[in-house]
Amino acid sequence: MRGPRPGAIALWLFVVAGLVLLMVAVGGITRLTESGLSITRWQPVTGILPPLSESAWEAQFAQYRQTGEYIHHAGPAGMTLDDYKFIFFWEWFHRLLGRLIGLAYAVPLAWFWVRGAIPAGYKPRLLGLLALGGMQGVFGWLMVRSGLGEDMTDVSHFWLSVHLLTALLTLALLVWTALDMRALARGTSGRPARLTGLAGAAALILFIQLLLGAWVAGLNAGLAASDWPLMNGRLVPEIAWSGGLWWTLTHDPFLLHFLHRWWAFVAAAAVIVLARRARTVDRRASIAINATLGVQILLGIATVMTQVSLWLAVAHQLVGALLVAAVAWGAHAAGKDVPSLRQRGTAAARPLPGPA
Structure with a gap:
């Protein structure tokens, strides 16, 4: 069967979005178990297979022992080969999942393309998502490479934020495009939804919160305090500004922890407003x-x-x-409703017909 198949494409994109969610979770485990630097080379093809012999494991372990993380942290803690195999697994699985997501996207895209199943106007967007996925892999390697110096024990929190936020942007665009396709399949919309000013503002505020969260994760700033709502018994923590304003805003764990805590409520207010707006079109998006x-x-x-x-x-x-x-779902719903709201407003302003 040839011809546009927006329903099938929507289902495919939702499946890929689910795999991206799994990738985010595995990435979190990889970071929290300090597994990210366990594989010191980027081998897109040969790296699919883990070491298959004891000598291959010893060779991988020897490479890891040259990193600053091992020299200054893992080595003095007494890491064994079995310990290394544990952290290796999570980084290997994270990379393998990335490859699988690439295949899960690229192969069906090629099939839909050859079959002429992609609706008019959507090919550039689908190719853009493919390119974004490729960039995500490159950013992941640049993040790992930033932590491989002899004096480094962690990856750069800047590269970590780029890697994570690119994944979340990809997720949002997958959901948005899938919703466009689903609406097209149901015949409920003749054109894609557009990003409204309200949705754009909410997305920007949420982006700042996600950026702060990525920096908190990269700097282990979540350990700066273990009480709430106070931080170490204070509403505003002690912050050293000796490094200058820019360095403190981007590196100080106490300040970043504090900002991430309280900007969360600014972000909450913004997305609640968006949810109320989306509710007029899709109640399920608001509930989500x-x-x-x-x-x-x-x-x-x-x-x-x-x-x-x-x-x-x-x-x-x-x-x-x-x-x-x-939020992508809610923003999409709000964008779909713009024309219908105008029409309802026009109809309401039109005078009712009088008696003959």
Whole structure:
């Protein structure tokens, strides 16, 4: 069967979005178990297979022992080969999942393209998503490489934020495009939804919160305090400004932890307003935003108060990604409603016919 198949494409994009959610969760585990620097080379093809012999494992371990993380942290802690195999698994699985997502996107895209199943006007967008996925892989390697110096024990929190935020942007665009396709398949919309000013403002405010969260994660700033709502018994923590304004805003763990805590409520207010706006079109989108937002705030507080418990922190990152998907859903709903609102307003302003 040839011809546009927006329903099938929507289903495919939702599946890929689900894989991206899984990737975000695995990435959180990789970071929290300090596994990200366990593989010191980027081998897109040969790196698919893990070491298959004891000598191959010893060779991989020898490469890791040359990193600053091992020299200054893992080595003095007494890391064994079995310990290394554990952290290797999570980084290998994270990279393998990235390759699988690439295949899960590229192969169906080629099939839909050859079959002429892509609706008019959507090919550039789908190719753009493919390019964004490729960039995500490059950013992941640049992030790893930033932590491989002999004096480095962690990756750059700047590269970590680029890597994570690119994944979340990809997720949002996958959801948005899938919703466009679903509307096209149902015949409920003749054109794609557009990003409204309200949705754009909410997305920008949420982006700042996600950026702060990525920096907090990269600098281990979640450990700066374990009480809430105070930080170490103070409403505003002690902050050293000796490094200058820019350095403090981008590196000080106490300030970044403080900003991430309280900007969360600015972001919450913004997405709640968006949820109320989306409710006029799609009540389920509004429910999704409010539910994920509430759970995310509670998980954030619990993560702090448990001194960054592994599984709570992973859940916090995963639900954050779900919130991004829900906000994309709500923004899409708000964008679909613009013409109909105008029409309703015009109809309301039109005088009723009088008696003959």
